[in-house]
Amino acid sequence: MQKHVIDPKSVPGWGIDADPQNDPTYPMKPNRTDVEQQGYTWERPTQQPADVEVLHSIERPNLSAVFGTASPPVGLSGMIRRWAFRWSENEYNHWLPLILADRVNVVEGIIEDIAHGKFPNIWKEKGYNASWKHDRTGLVLRLAAFTAVAGGLVLWLSADGGKKKAKRQKHYRGAYYEE
Amino acid sequence: MLAMDYRGPKRVRAVQKPMPEIKHPEDAIVKVTRSCICGSDLHLYNGNVPDTRVGTTFGHEFIGEVVEVGSEVTKLKVGDMVLVPFNIACGRCSFCQQGLFGNCHESNPMATAVGGIFGYSHTAGGFHGGQAEYVRVPYANFGPTVIPEGMDPDDAVLLTDVVPTGYQAAEMAGIQPGDTVVVFGAGPVGIMAARCAWLFGAGRVIVLDHVDYRLEFVKHYAPAEVYNFKTDMQDPVLFLKKQTDWLGADCVIDAVGAEAAGDVLQTITGRKLLVQAGSATAVHWAINSVKKGGIVSIVGVYGPTDNLVPIGNVLNKGLTLRANQASVKRLLPRLIEHVQNGVIRPKELITHRIPLEEVADGYRLFSDKLDNCIKPVLVMDSAR
Ligand SMILES: NC(=O)c1ccc[n+]([C@@H]2O[C@H](COP(=O)([O-])OP(=O)(O)OC[C@H]3O[C@@H](n4cnc5c(N)ncnc54)[C@H](O)[C@@H]3O)[C@@H](O)[C@H]2O)c1
Numbered sequence: 001m002q003k004h005v006i007d008p009k010s011v012p013g014w015g016i017d018a019d020p021q022n023d024p025t026y027p028m029k030p031n032r033t034d035v036e037q038q039g040y041t042w043e044r045p046t047q048q049p050a051d052v053e054v055l056h057s058i059e060r061p062n063l064s065a066v067f068g069t070a071s072p073p074v075g076l077s078g079m080i081r082r083w084a085f086r087w088s089e090n091e092y093n094h095w096l097p098l099i100l101a102d103r104v105n106v107v108e109g110i111i112e113d114i115a116h117g118k119f120p121n122i123w124k125e126k127g128y129n130a131s132w133k134h135d136r137t138g139l140v141l142r143l144a145a146f147t148a149v150a151g152g153l154v155l156w157l158s159a160d161g162g163k164k165k166a167k168r169q170k171h172y173r174g175a176y177y178e179e
Numbered sequence: 180m181l182a183m184d185y186r187g188p189k190r191v192r193a194v195q196k197p198m199p200e201i202k203h204p205e206d207a208i209v210k211v212t213r214s215c216i217c218g219s220d221l222h223l224y225n226g227n228v229p230d231t232r233v234g235t236t237f238g239h240e241f242i243g244e245v246v247e248v249g250s251e252v253t254k255l256k257v258g259d260m261v262l263v264p265f266n267i268a269c270g271r272c273s274f275c276q277q278g279l280f281g282n283c284h285e286s287n288p289m290a291t292a293v294g295g296i297f298g299y300s301h302t303a304g305g306f307h308g309g310q311a312e313y314v315r316v317p318y319a320n321f322g323p324t325v326i327p328e329g330m331d332p333d334d335a336v337l338l339t340d341v342v343p344t345g346y347q348a349a350e351m352a353g354i355q356p357g358d359t360v361v362v363f364g365a366g367p368v369g370i371m372a373a374r375c376a377w378l379f380g381a382g383r384v385i386v387l388d389h390v391d392y393r394l395e396f397v398k399h400y401a402p403a404e405v406y407n408f409k410t411d412m413q414d415p416v417l418f419l420k421k422q423t424d425w426l427g428a429d430c431v432i433d434a435v436g437a438e439a440a441g442d443v444l445q446t447i448t449g450r451k452l453l454v455q456a457g458s459a460t461a462v463h464w465a466i467n468s469v470k471k472g473g474i475v476s477i478v479g480v481y482g483p484t485d486n487l488v489p490i491g492n493v494l495n496k497g498l499t500l501r502a503n504q505a506s507v508k509r510l511l512p513r514l515i516e517h518v519q520n521g522v523i524r525p526k527e528l529i530t531h532r533i534p535l536e537e538v539a540d541g542y543r544l545f546s547d548k549l550d551n552c553i554k555p556v557l558v559m560d561s562a563r
């Protein structure tokens with residue numbers, strides 16, 4: 001329980017303007033008791049055993065009594081998540097790596113699918129069947145824009161950009177690019 | 180069992196997954212009969228919530244039948260039909276004891292700022308959600324509520340989130356009789372907030388969105404004065420000032436959240452570059468269009484990092500900001516009464532019934548607001 005370093009009653013004027021009605025939390029906190037002033041002392045529910053790796057916020061001393069066991073951290077994204085959880089929720093070092101890990105995880109998901117012998121049906125997963133039915137023009141425009149950007153990028157890389165790269169990366173070119 | 184499976188931003192599918200198991204003596208396993216897709220799921224779907232892991236199942240608005248209970252479950256039995264609040268709450272921690280069931284401290288180890296929520300990323304506890312044939316429901320003595328005799332399942336499923344959230348949005352707005360209430364967003368939550376504003380005695384209810392069919396719906400359903408912020412005005416804040424004798428609204432509700440449209444800078448930084456925790460357009464407009472000394476009620480969801488909001492105006496105008504995840508369990512008794520008496524008619528919001536197999540199309544329809552979609556519900560094979 002938290003310690004009171006100063007005895008409030010010893011402070012001149014303590015509590016003379018206290019007003020129990022000054023409470024913007026009503027009625028969201030209908031049974032206000034201020035019990036949390038006693039700290040983390042409530043009788044806890046039975047602790048769920050951790051049968052998978054569970055990362056927990058360092059802003060608490062323990063795992064909560066129950067927790068989800070979906071998708072434990074794995075692979076490169078898991079390594080990034082473990083690092084992120086070394087920082088408190090107050091730190092960008094916590095949240096930004098988690099967003100990065102989410103993106104890495106997407107690539108891992110595709111690799112996992114292929115390793116299991118199936119190529120993800122991106123059209124279906126993106127719900128394009130619904131777009132095709134109800135928003136065909138929008139879908140066609142979106143795909144056309146994507147193709148134009150992707151095509152432009154390929155052209156740029158293979159023409160002008162390619163030349164620049166060739167100069168800089170002479171030795172690696174043969175190994176990594178097919179002409 | 181068949182379950183929704185997240186693969187990456189805007190990529191989901193339905194696949195076979197292992198059956199959920201009892202992991203804690205107070206767990207129950209529920210066979211899901213109906214499960215909705217929510218505006219909150221769109222934040223996950225768009226990849227905007229940190230620690231959303233590939234392979235997880237979303238879904239926090241569901242009802243179903245209890246098929247298995249843990250050794251310490253005494254208040255539910257196999258065969259009960261239950262509606263399950265979206266927040267996971269122990270009922271015993273200091274926060275639950277005081278009615279803050281959306282802020283439980285014993286349901287999410289991953290973040291202290293967020294209570295546990297079904298199928299809502301690891302930032303909300305890493306639970307698989309209810310967009311599946313079966314789901315693990317912790318604290319079964321406390322959370323799930325047996326569906327009252329005679330209640331339509333479509334009404335019941337909306338009592339898990341949409342109705343309590345809309346109601347709490349209006350409650351937190353501190354509406355006094357005669358107050359002018361502005362609601363940003365005419366999605367399911369905004370529609371319900373506009374309806375509930377009247378229950379607290381509002382004198383005038385105004386809803387802004389940019390999707391005409393939704394405005395048309397809320398205009399009759401709430402009822403409300405409705406405006407399209409893209410076509411009816413240039414600057415929504417100035418427009419609302421003119422509408423309210425130049426003083427602003429007494430209460431403003433943000434029922435939009437991180438996916439907000441309407442401001443290029445907010446959209447690029449919040450939704451494309453992710454340098455802020457979602458686009459804060461609605462909360463920005465709310466702060467600037469409320470009266471001095473007024474109240475801004477925020478139920479729109481934002482991520483855990485920072486947002487660009489005019490906090491100086493909150494100070495200079497002397498505003499009160501009230502916000503939370505809805506405390507579903509606290510509100511259920513009153514709201515069940517309202518539904519049974521016909522004061523609130525939730526099921527009218529449901530526009531689409533989609534088989535779980537076609538979950539990807541459901542997300543796309545709802546996200547892109549196709550085919551006049553307001554609220555899609557996934558219907559499981561066994562319940563069809
Ligand atoms: N606090 C809670 O307990 C809780 C519970 C459920 C949902 N939510 C949140 O509530 C929000 C709304 O949920 P929903 O299911 O209605 O989602 P939705 O996506 O269907 O609705 C949002 C609506 O806002 C509109 N909109 C976009 N930008 C706007 C702007 N700048 N001004 C006005 N309207 C704008 C959209 O067109 C859309 O109709 C989401 O952020 C969701 O996460 C919170």
Ligand SMILES: [Zn+2]
Nearest residue numbers: 217219240340
């Ligand atoms: Zn929801």
Ligand SMILES: [Zn+2]
Nearest residue numbers: 269272275283
């Ligand atoms: Zn609790």
